[in-house]
Amino acid sequence: MEEDKGLKKEKKNIPVLPWMRNPVDITTFDQCSVVLLPFIDPRLVAALKNMSITSLFPVQLAVWQETIGPGSFERDLCINSPTGSGKTIAYALPIVQMLSTRAVKCLRALVVLPTRDLALQVKEVFSALAPAVGLSVGLAVGQSSISDEISELIKKPNVEYGICYDPEEFSYELQSAVGILVATPGRLMDHINNTDGFTLEHLSYLVVDETDRLLREAYQSWLPTVIQLTSSSVDGNFPSSADLLPCTYGSLKTIRRMGTERGFKGKAYPRLAKMVLSATLTQDPSKLAQLDLHHPLLLTTGERRYKLPEELKSFKVLCQSKLKPLYLVSLLQSLQGEKSIVFTSSVESTHRLCTLLKFFDNLQIEFKEYSRLQRQSVRSKTLRAFRSGQVQVLISSDAMTRGMDVEGVRNVINYDMPAYIKTFIHRAGRTARAGLSGCCFTLMHKDEVKRFKKMLQKADCNSCPTYSASSEVIESLRSVYSSALEKLRENVESEKFKKSKIRLKSSNVRKEK
Incomplete structure (x- = not known):
C-alpha cells in the first residue's frame, strides 16, 4: 500500500509556527574535518575513521554546534534535511559524545523509527560509535523473541549461594543493560507495558526519526506514553499510574517514583532533550504539538520545505x-x-x-x-x-x-x-x-x-x-x-x-x- 494512501491532500494556508520562521540555514555550513571538530572525544575520531568518515557534512556540523557547541542543547531540535544528507550521524555522534561523560549506567537515549529495517540500519551506526567510549546499544524491534530481547536489555543481579554481598554496594533491582536503545514503536510499548526493570526514568535524549510517518500513525499511543513517562510536574513529583494514563495502561512498570525528580537518588536531572528529523518535516502545529517541544529550533536547507539531493x-x-x-x-x-x-x-x-x-x-x-x-x-x-x-x-x-x-x-x-x-x-x-x-x-x-x-x-x-x-x-x-x-x-x-x-x-x- 502506498505510504500516502488514505491521507488527505495537504491543507493550504496552514499557519506557520513562529519558531519556524527563523530557521538555521544548514547550507551556510561547510564540511569540517572530524579532527577539527570542537570538543570531540579522540576515541570518537578514531571510530569515525574506522567508518571511513573523515569529515562532517553540513547538517552534521550544524547539529553538533547546537548540541555540543555553543547551543549546548538548550533547545529541542527539528531537522528538515534532504535524504542522504547524513541525518543519522548528525544525531548519533553528539548523543554518544554526551553520554560518554556520564558515569551511571542506565538507559539514557531512546531512538524511535517506524520500521525494523530502518531501526537495524540506525543501530549499526550507533554500534560503530558507542563501544569506543564504553557505551552499549540495544535493539527492540521484534526481530527476535521478546524473551531474547529482554535478556539483552535488562541486567539481572548475579546472586550466588553462599556469597555475602555488601548491602551498600549490591542492589537486587533489575537494571538496564544498555545506555542507548533503538526501537520501533510497537515493540517499545511491549517493553514499557510488560518488561520488569525496563524504565524510562533516567532518559535524557529522545530522537524521533522519520517524524512525519511516526506522527501519522498511532502505534499504540507510544508518543504520549513516552512523553508522559519522561515529564515531571512543576514541583518535581511524578504522577501515579492512575493519574498518568488511562486504565488500559495499568500494567506500566516504568512510572517514575513518587517524591523524586527525574534523575538519581532524588537529585534533579536536566530536561528530556529531543531531536526530530525528516526530509519532509511537517509544519502542522497540531502534529508538532504532540512532541511537546522545548523552545524548538528549526534546522533546514534554505527557504524551500521540499528539497531534492543536489546531485x-x-x-x-x-x-x-x-x-x-x-x-x-x-x-x-x-x-x-x-x-x-x-x-x-x-x-x-x-x-x-x-x-x-x-x-x-x-x-x-x-x-x-x-x-x-x-x-x-x-x-x-x-x-x-x-x-x-x-x-x-x-x-x-x-x-x-x-x-x-x-x-x-x-x-x-x-x-x-x-x-x-x-x-x-x-x-x-x-x-x-x-x-x-x-x-x-x-x-x-x-x-x-x-x-x-x-x-x-x-x-x-x-x-x-x-x-x-x-x-x-x-x-x-x-x-x-x-x-x-x-x-x-x-x-x-x-x-x-x-x-x-x-x-x-x-x-x-x-x-x-
Whole structure:
C-alpha cells in the first residue's frame, strides 16, 4: 500500500509556527574535518575513521554546534534535511559524545523509527560509535523473541549461594543493560507495558526519526506514553499510574517514583532533550504539538520545505500504460546492471510485477522483491544480497524503503508515479546520497506529464528531460510479454486457490475448537 494512501491532500494556508520562521540555514555550513571538530572525544575520531568518515557534512556540523557547541542543547531540535544528507550521524555522534561523560549506567537515549529495517540500519551506526567510549546499544524491534530481547536489555543481579554481598554496594533491582536503545514503536510499548526493570526514568535524549510517518500513525499511543513517562510536574513529583494514563495502561512498570525528580537518588536531572528529523518535516502545529517541544529550533536547507539531493538527475519516461512492463525492462537493460530500486504503488503491485518479470526469458538481470508481506528474515537476506551486488534490482513498495541507505544505488525508477511530492522525495533519496550522483526515472502516460511537472515544482525542480526507451527493444519483447502475462494469470489463480484453502482450513480449526 502506498505510504500516502488514505491521507488527505495537504491543507493550504496552514499557519506557520513562529519558531519556524527563523530557521538555521544548514547550507551556510561547510564540511569540517572530524579532527577539527570542537570538543570531540579522540576515541570518537578514531571510530569515525574506522567508518571511513573523515569529515562532517553540513547538517552534521550544524547539529553538533547546537548540541555540543555553543547551543549546548538548550533547545529541542527539528531537522528538515534532504535524504542522504547524513541525518543519522548528525544525531548519533553528539548523543554518544554526551553520554560518554556520564558515569551511571542506565538507559539514557531512546531512538524511535517506524520500521525494523530502518531501526537495524540506525543501530549499526550507533554500534560503530558507542563501544569506543564504553557505551552499549540495544535493539527492540521484534526481530527476535521478546524473551531474547529482554535478556539483552535488562541486567539481572548475579546472586550466588553462599556469597555475602555488601548491602551498600549490591542492589537486587533489575537494571538496564544498555545506555542507548533503538526501537520501533510497537515493540517499545511491549517493553514499557510488560518488561520488569525496563524504565524510562533516567532518559535524557529522545530522537524521533522519520517524524512525519511516526506522527501519522498511532502505534499504540507510544508518543504520549513516552512523553508522559519522561515529564515531571512543576514541583518535581511524578504522577501515579492512575493519574498518568488511562486504565488500559495499568500494567506500566516504568512510572517514575513518587517524591523524586527525574534523575538519581532524588537529585534533579536536566530536561528530556529531543531531536526530530525528516526530509519532509511537517509544519502542522497540531502534529508538532504532540512532541511537546522545548523552545524548538528549526534546522533546514534554505527557504524551500521540499528539497531534492543536489546531485540527482530526474527523467520522465513516456510510455503506453498497457506496455509499461516492457518500458521498464528496456530501461533496466539500458542501465546495464547498475544497482537500482524500482518503486510501485503497493505491496500487491510489487508482488505482481516481480512475478511477471520472472516469466521473461533470458532477462539477465538479478532482481528481488522487497515487501512488508515477506518475513523479516527474507527481507534481511534480500537486502544483504542487494548490498553485496548479488542482486542488481530491488522491486519495492514505499513502506519498506523510507530512510534506507544502501551504498552504490545509482538509479531509482518510479514504476508507478507517486501521488505526492513527499513520496517522490523519499523515493528519489535512495540515490544521490552523501554527495554522490544518481538518477531518478519516472514512468508515466502522456496525460500525467502536467501533474508530474506541477508536483516537481514544489521541490523547485523545473528541469526533467524525457528519457526515450528503445522502440526496437520494446517491439522485440512483445511476444515474450504476451506469454509472461498468460503465465501471470495462471499464477494469480493458483495463489488465490492456495489462500482460499488456507482460510478454509483455519475456519474449520476454529469451528472444531
